[in-house]
Amino acid sequence: MSRTSPYRSGLTIEDPRVSQRVQGFPESVIREMTRIAALHGAVNLAQGFPDFDPPPELLEAAKRAVDHGGNQYSITWGDPGLRAAISRKAREFNGIESDPEQNLVVTCGATEAMMASMLSLIDPGDEAVIFEPFYENYGPDARVSGATPRHVRLEWPDWHLDEEALKSAFNEKTKVLILNTPNNPTGKVFTQAELKLLADLCTDHDVVAVTDEIYEHMVYDGGRHISVATLGSMAERTVTINGLSKTYSATGWRVGWAIAPSTLATAIRRAHDFLTVCAPHAFQLAGVAALAMPPSYYDELRRSYQAKRDRLVTALRAAGIDCRPPGGTYYVMTDFSAFPFADDWAFAMHLIQSCQIATVPGSSFYADPRSGRKQVRFVFCKRETTLDDAIARLGRWEQGRDHSWPT
Ligand SMILES: Cc1ncc(COP(=O)(O)O)c(C=O)c1O
Structure with a gap:
């Protein structure tokens, strides 16, 4: 093999x-x-x-953006109109409060949001708790940022989470927990009880949850997406990552974002600035139309x-x-x-x-x-x-x- x-x-x-x-x-x-x-x-x-x-109205919005000034760099951490739209949707859909000036970083996809977050949070020797099986980018994200991964297995066939295994993955070196719900590749939607357990562990161990919620609108059978940032005091220690790719069928537009406490957002902006300067400006402008789609x-x-x-x-x-x-x-x-x-x-x-x-x-x-x-x-x-x-x-x-x- x-x-x-x-x-x-x-x-x-x-x-x-x-x-x-x-x-x-x-x-x-x-x-x-x-x-x-x-x-x-x-x-x-x-x-x-x-x-x-993507839906035709988003294609039109992208064309308009190219015709009307979206062809140069945006503010490095994101076009103000898009940041306002993200902040509004995060409040209405996720229940996450954010100040577009303080808490938002627009990136080249969720991919860059995760890498920039890890680069901004990890020092050599720090550990990252990662559920396994995992979206394959998280391995290189840990490697490039210098984190030592601690894997916690979700078990086939129902991908249940073993509470004891999770608890034993946390120690004094744990700096971040990487969460992805709904989860690629398993399709698991973490339950409120599981998220509460994670939140308690992060709080007790002073750990930052970096949560990739890019599939938040694909929850089936009457299930509900819960953002871990809305539990208890988790907003103080959560980086919530999302983007246009999956919800709006626009994986080539390369627009994503992170919502974080202001100090962490400032740190992520630094890494992002020198990685990519900014996400494609025209597609950021089209993103405003995307985030205004009706329920x-x-x-x-x-x-x-x-x-x-x-x-x-x-x-x-x-x-x-x-x-x-x-x-x-x-x-x-x-x-x-x-x-x-x-x-x-x-x-x-x-x-x-x-x-x-x-x-x-x-x-x-x-x-x-x-x-x-x-x-x-x-x-x-x-x-x-x-x-x-x-x-x-x-x-x-x-x-x-x-x-x-x-x-
Ligand atoms: C869990 C997860 N996060 C992020 C991405 C990539 O997101 P983006 O296109 O916004 O970089 C994917 C793509 O498959 C994914 O499955």
Whole structure:
């Protein structure tokens, strides 16, 4: 079993001039699978981006912004109009109070918000508690910022949180807890009780919660998204990260943000300023229109993704691939133990070659690649026609699958 795909040259870059920092992590497996999917003409159910555009009114807003002055740098920590819009939505949707002048940093996606937050909070020797399986960026985020990760396992199949394991991950070196709810890749939506436990531990150990809530509008079956910053006094010690990518189907616009207590926001602004100066200004302006979408937009987004989730989960189960309907996000983590494949890479490559469906090998979501070796992740943020195609391919694969199995 290996973490290495047939397409990659290995972890180490054979050049002594390269820093140890980047020797410690490979190319993103998720983004690599997108490239492999294209090589094989496979349906890309690997990387989490929609194959459809943002709503037309947002496209119009972006065009207007390019035509009317959004072509130069913005204020480094964000266009004032966008910061005001973020602050308003965070109050109304999340219940988070923020001053656009003091508490907000607009970044190049949630990706940069997380990296800038970690760079601003971590000193060498500090530890970061990270739930596992995790969104694969958090590994390099810890590595680049110098944090020592402490992983706490969420267990298949219901991704429950072991209270004792979580408590024992906290110690005097713990500086941050990285939370992602709704969670990629598991689809877990952390419950109020779990968030309360986290909040108490952060408070008792003087730890900052850095919480990535980019899937906040994708919570299904009547569930509710809760921002940890709204619990007790957590607003004093929480960096809440979000962005336009997922909610508005605009992953290429690269607009995200962090909401933080003023001292932490000042620190994050420093890292952000020298990393990227500012997020794309025109798309920040279009973001004002995005954040003004009516409640019906979010209802329809949730309804449509829930229906897609149900279709994909039904098709996967019919094909003998084990999974539970995720409570949130647009991912389904699956277990293929019923099939005789050596590991997750073997199964993922088999699906690409025999079925023309690209997935993400499960080991890429774990620190130790021996974990997740019977798991692959599917996405369902695709057009109905793309899902029809993928589901038909899965059906055909299920019908004739034994002729292409490994022996
Ligand atoms: C949990 C999580 N955070 C952040 C991102 C990336 O966000 P952005 O496009 O805003 O950088 C993703 C993308 O898949 C994600 O799954």
